[in-house]
Amino acid sequence: MTTMKQIAEMAGVSVSTVSLVINKRDKGRVNPGLARRVRKTADALGYHPNPLARSLRTSRTRILGFISEEIATTPYAGNIIRGAQDAASATGYMMLTVNTDGTSKKDEEQEVATLKRYGVDGFLYAKMYNRLAQVPDCLQDQPLVLVDATDESGSVPSISPDEFHIGYDATRHLIEAGCERIAYIGAAETLLAQGIRLQGYRAALEESGRTFVQDLVANVGFNQPALDQVGALFDSQHPDGFFCFNDARAWHVYEAAARRGLTVGRDISVVGVDNHRLVAETISPRLTTIELPHYEIGYWSVCKLVSMITGEPVPEDRLPDTIAPLPSMDAPWPVRIRCTLLSKDSVVPHNS
Amino acid sequence: MTTMKQIAEMAGVSVSTVSLVINKRDKGRVNPGLARRVRKTADALGYHPNPLARSLRTSRTRILGFISEEIATTPYAGNIIRGAQDAASATGYMMLTVNTDGTSKKDEEQEVATLKRYGVDGFLYAKMYNRLAQVPDCLQDQPLVLVDATDESGSVPSISPDEFHIGYDATRHLIEAGCERIAYIGAAETLLAQGIRLQGYRAALEESGRTFVQDLVANVGFNQPALDQVGALFDSQHPDGFFCFNDARAWHVYEAAARRGLTVGRDISVVGVDNHRLVAETISPRLTTIELPHYEIGYWSVCKLVSMITGEPVPEDRLPDTIAPLPSMDAPWPVRIRCTLLSKDSVVPHNS
DNA sequence: TTGTACGCGTTATCAA
DNA sequence: TTGATAACGCGTACAA
Numbered sequence: 152m153t154t155m156k157q158i159a160e161m162a163g164v165s166v167s168t169v170s171l172v173i174n175k176r177d178k179g180r181v182n183p184g185l186a187r188r189v190r191k192t193a194d195a196l197g198y199h200p201n202p203l204a205r206s207l208r209t210s211r212t213r214i215l216g217f218i219s220e221e222i223a224t225t226p227y228a229g230n231i232i233r234g235a236q237d238a239a240s241a242t243g244y245m246m247l248t249v250n251t252d253g254t255s256k257k258d259e260e261q262e263v264a265t266l267k268r269y270g271v272d273g274f275l276y277a278k279m280y281n282r283l284a285q286v287p288d289c290l291q292d293q294p295l296v297l298v299d300a301t302d303e304s305g306s307v308p309s310i311s312p313d314e315f316h317i318g319y320d321a322t323r324h325l326i327e328a329g330c331e332r333i334a335y336i337g338a339a340e341t342l343l344a345q346g347i348r349l350q351g352y353r354a355a356l357e358e359s360g361r362t363f364v365q366d367l368v369a370n371v372g373f374n375q376p377a378l379d380q381v382g383a384l385f386d387s388q389h390p391d392g393f394f395c396f397n398d399a400r401a402w403h404v405y406e407a408a409a410r411r412g413l414t415v416g417r418d419i420s421v422v423g424v425d426n427h428r429l430v431a432e433t434i435s436p437r438l439t440t441i442e443l444p445h446y447e448i449g450y451w452s453v454c455k456l457v458s459m460i461t462g463e464p465v466p467e468d469r470l471p472d473t474i475a476p477l478p479s480m481d482a483p484w485p486v487r488i489r490c491t492l493l494s495k496d497s498v499v500p501h502n503s
Numbered sequence: 504m505t506t507m508k509q510i511a512e513m514a515g516v517s518v519s520t521v522s523l524v525i526n527k528r529d530k531g532r533v534n535p536g537l538a539r540r541v542r543k544t545a546d547a548l549g550y551h552p553n554p555l556a557r558s559l560r561t562s563r564t565r566i567l568g569f570i571s572e573e574i575a576t577t578p579y580a581g582n583i584i585r586g587a588q589d590a591a592s593a594t595g596y597m598m599l600t601v602n603t604d605g606t607s608k609k610d611e612e613q614e615v616a617t618l619k620r621y622g623v624d625g626f627l628y629a630k631m632y633n634r635l636a637q638v639p640d641c642l643q644d645q646p647l648v649l650v651d652a653t654d655e656s657g658s659v660p661s662i663s664p665d666e667f668h669i670g671y672d673a674t675r676h677l678i679e680a681g682c683e684r685i686a687y688i689g690a691a692e693t694l695l696a697q698g699i700r701l702q703g704y705r706a707a708l709e710e711s712g713r714t715f716v717q718d719l720v721a722n723v724g725f726n727q728p729a730l731d732q733v734g735a736l737f738d739s740q741h742p743d744g745f746f747c748f749n750d751a752r753a754w755h756v757y758e759a760a761a762r763r764g765l766t767v768g769r770d771i772s773v774v775g776v777d778n779h780r781l782v783a784e785t786i787s788p789r790l791t792t793i794e795l796p797h798y799e800i801g802y803w804s805v806c807k808l809v810s811m812i813t814g815e816p817v818p819e820d821r822l823p824d825t826i827a828p829l830p831s832m833d834a835p836w837p838v839r840i841r842c843t844l845l846s847k848d849s850v851v852p853h854n855s
Numbered sequence: 856t857t858g859t860a861c862g863c864g865t866t867a868t869c870a871a
Numbered sequence: 872t873t874g875a876t877a878a879c880g881c882g883t884a885c886a887a
Contacts, residue, residue: 202621214621228581232600236601240617249588250585250589262592264551268504268555269554373785374788402785402786430786433726434751434754434786
C-alpha cells in the first residue's frame, strides 16, 4: 500500500503538496507542473488514499452501513445489494452490511450501535419488499435512506418501485392487446404492493371506459388452494387476460389454463411481475413480465445517501449509462421507480 | 459512544487499568475488586471498544472482506452471507462485502486492493456454486477461506457441501423405499456438483448390488428440451424413482409424470436438491429434498477465518446450538458439510 | 510551497 | 499493582 509520504519522496515534494494535489485543491496554490508530476507518480505507484487514516482528521470513514431485514427471504432481492455495492464502488464508498431478523428491536439497535462504532457515514435501511416502515430512534439523527420501503412519517428519503404503474402498465398492455375480460390474480397477504397494484389495475380499466368487476379479482396464497381459486375464476368469469401479482401467481394461471385446454399466449394473455425470477426463467420463460427495478433501487439509494453525506450532487460521469437515470437527486421524496415491461409472448392480439 | 476514558473517570482508575480489565489481561495484575468495579461501570455505560481506534495500535480492524461472485445469480445463496454475518456478529467482527462479476480479473484485484486499504483482517472468497477455484495472487499471502468452492492447489481452507453424499443419500433413500429403477436427472452444464453427485448415486446403487445403467441418467438443461428428455426417459426406462440435481429438474419430472397420468408420491418417488427454494415451496411443496447447507457454510467459514486470524479456537460458548457443529476447526481441509435430507412425501414405499 | 502539529481511542512501556 | 505517557497510523490544516 503506497502512502502519500512515498509519493512525496519520489516526486521530491512535501506531503502537504501531495495532499493538496490529490484532493484537487491545488488550483492557484501549487505550480501546475509540480501538480502534474505529483499526479503522475501517484498513478505510477497506484496510490489510493487510506480511508481509515483519512477518517482520523475528517471523521468520515467512507463506509456506509447497510441494514437489511432477512437478506435471504426474497430471492433476487440480492439485486438491491448488488446495485448498492456498484454505486458505492463508483462513488468511492464501502458497505458494511448487517442482517436483522426484522422482529427483534433490541437486536436492531445493537447492530446499529456496532455500525456507529465502526464510524459509518450513513445508513441504508432496506426492507425486502416494499412497505411502510418506521425508522428506529437510533437512526433518526443519521444520514439515512430507506430502500424498497417508505417512511411512515414521510420525512426520510426513500426509493421503491412504482407499484401503481406496475398495475397500470400491465393492465394497459392487456387492454391494448384487445383483452375484454382482464383478471387480477393478487396476493392474499396484506402487502403494500398488493393494494396499490390493484389501484393501478383499476385505474387503467376505468380510464378505458370499463367498469371494475370485483369477481375478476382473486387474491390467492399458495399451492392447491391458490390453484383452486384461480380455477374457479376461470370457470365463472372466462377471462381472456390476466395480470398476476408475481410469477408464482402466474404459474397458477398457466396450470389452471393447461387443465382447461387453454394455452397462454394463444387463447389467453398473461402479464406477471418478475420477482421470483426462477419461475419466469425455468417454468414459463415466455411469460411477459414487469421487472422490479431492484438493482436501480439499490444503486440510487446509495447515490442519494452519498450526496446527503457530502452535500454535493453525485458526479454525473461516475454513473453507468446502463441504468435508467433518476430524474433528480433533489426530486421530492419518496421516489418511486417506474418498472420495465419486458415483451415476451404471453400477451397476444385478441380479436374483439 | 462511551470511551475507556469515561469508564476510567467514573470508576476512579486510570485508562491503563481499564484497558487491562477490558482485554482480560488483569489476572494477577489488577486487584480483583478493582477489576470488578471497572467491569461494572463498563457494563453500566454500555461500553464496547472502538474497533477503529483499537486498530491504530493493533493493526487489526476486526473487519473481514467478503468477496462474492455475482451475489444475485443464485437465489438463496444469500443464506451463505446470512450465516457468515451471524458468525461475524457472534465473534465480534464485521463484514465488508464486495461483488465481482466473476469474469474480470482486473476488477477483482481492484476490489481486493480496496478491501486491503480498509485494513480487513482476512478474506472470504465465495463462489455461488461449488467449484474448483484458483486463488488470485493478491490473496495468496492473506488469511483466506474459500466458501462453497475448493482450492485447486489444495492449500487453502475451504468449506463446501458434501456433494458425494447428496447423491449417495438421495439414492439410498430411494433404494430403501423399495424403488427398483432409479433415474438420475442431472445438469447438462459441467458443474463440479453434477459429476460428484453422480458418483454418489452410482456408489449407492452398486453398494446395494445393482448395476449402473447409463440410460437411466439424463443430464438436462432448461425448458422444453429438458422436458422432452425427461419424457423420453420416462417412456423408455419406466423408472419408479428419481434423484434430481435440483428442484427445477424435479419440476420437469413432476410435469412429465403428470402428462403420463402418473402421480409423484404415489406411482413414482422423487428426491430433489433444494437450491432454488421457490419451486420446492410454491410448485411442488411436498417434494422430498436435500437441503444445501448454505447457512452453515457461511457460518463455519467465518469461524475458521477468525480462528486463523486470532490464532485461537472459536470460543464454544459463542456458537449457536441451532446448527450442526463442525467436527473440528483443525480438521483437515477442505471440509465438506453433509446435507440434510428433508422428509416430505414425494418418496413412498414401493412394493417389489 | 512546506514543516509540523493534530486528529482519535486504544494499547504498550516503564516508572513509581 | 497502578498510572502517566508515548506511541500507533496517515492524511489534513494552518502557520510560516
